[in-house]
Amino acid sequence: MTDQSIVRPEPRRHPLLWPVLAALLVISWSSGFVGIRYASEGASVILVLFWRTLLSGLILLPFALTIGPRMHLRSVLGQMLFGVMSVFLYLGGFALAIEQRVPTGLVALISDLLPLAIACLSQPLLGERLTLRQWLGTTIAVVGVLLVSLESLSFGQAPLWAYGLTAGSMLIFALASVLYRRRRDEHMPVHQSLCIQTLTGSALFSFCAFMQGNMIPPMTIDFAIGMTWLVLIATFTAYSVYYTSLRLFPVAQVSAAIYLSPPVTMLWAWALFSEPLTATMFVGLAVTMVGVWMTSRA
Template structure:
């Protein structure tokens, strides 16, 4: 009962759990939130380094949630905070920071995005041995179709680049770490902590670590520009609060492979963001990949 009172978002979703539109609603919110991270980073990257952006993104998100985490919900035990800090280290610092470092090392952005968006495949592979959640033959077929669609969407931007070998390994490792964090979150007893508390701990953990990295590169003072402020608002409210809150809430209600499958639609939707906001080209091949990905996600997510 207390979860409904202290966590309105999660309570509403749980109330909708047995209605037919609950998963489509969650999936839509997840796709919008997940793909929107590209917009904020792209918009503000000329104003500050990626590490400085990630520091202020996680710090602001954590500080906004902190008074709610302390005032509402059960008292956070040391074990629960420790577990959520570990998840923050994996799902925030290593995941986001790993890809940012790979891009700084000149791994092509298209290749980084493709590897990041193969996350659902890794979650599906880990779900059976870790959670005992087996995918049906139809779901594996849908996964294969969705991956094909992602490859088609990403085809024009793919390249090998000239980055050091460890940077390519880092991209794959970052994706696998987030996949492992996802299945561990679903299995952990402390994952029952209300989302606003767990997300607060994870964001503040990321802020400390990103702050150390950004501090080694220079000052932690943010650019005092309207562009940077708008980007931070976008990254905190949509790419962090919406994306992570919906993702973690969905993991409590649905199989991990089903939830992560929605992320296959992130590259096509990011492509639409780029077309609308930055006038990047939208080709027939990209639209074909979007349709194919939709079919694959539908097959994977069907009950």
């Protein structure tokens, strides 16, 4: 028996599957800004993250326990590790950096360089080698992100470790994404894994909120709108589409779509909060779209 006789070909996927998933990913990923903008009006960022992860986990819990295969301890512990990395350290690191007065524009810029870090990690850890065209597309997309972020970029007066924390948080999520792709044969359904990850994050964020002296959410309409937005769109939709895409497509291709998050975020800010749009932002959007198309093209 030859090796070819036991190799199963990759299943054919509909040509529109990736464009649809990419559009959902960009829209939901960039919408986190909207939820944070509403919810943080009367609450600290840590308190927002605590209630975001707690509500997400509790909503998913009955479905995780009753729908899908039985969860084993080894798989649960693995998902808890991903929860520490991709929920607590990633989101919490950016929150702490902002509280230490790292400018929000700089935090957003560093977080939006996530696909570049994933592209660099995917070759040594996954063996997914990017072509010259994909590296060129990545470079063009980074230039587009810089153009979009240019007018809101400043360096501030935060302590040096806070800037390192921002970059470290992004790198941790990049590593978690690559490891998640590497363990794709051991995946549990998304609703189960996301439930475990968010509940793990909420347990850790609860300790941080307790140390700050406040775990009670403000009873305001803005906080309720923000929580609804963060749970349904920025958590359920964004993470579910992201993890599903990682199972089906190369990790560098999936992460490249995130380059479009900054220009789409500026459209959210313009539509909902009347923030101005500039010619530089539109140039950055066009450049980023070219880079993403080059990187993601089959």
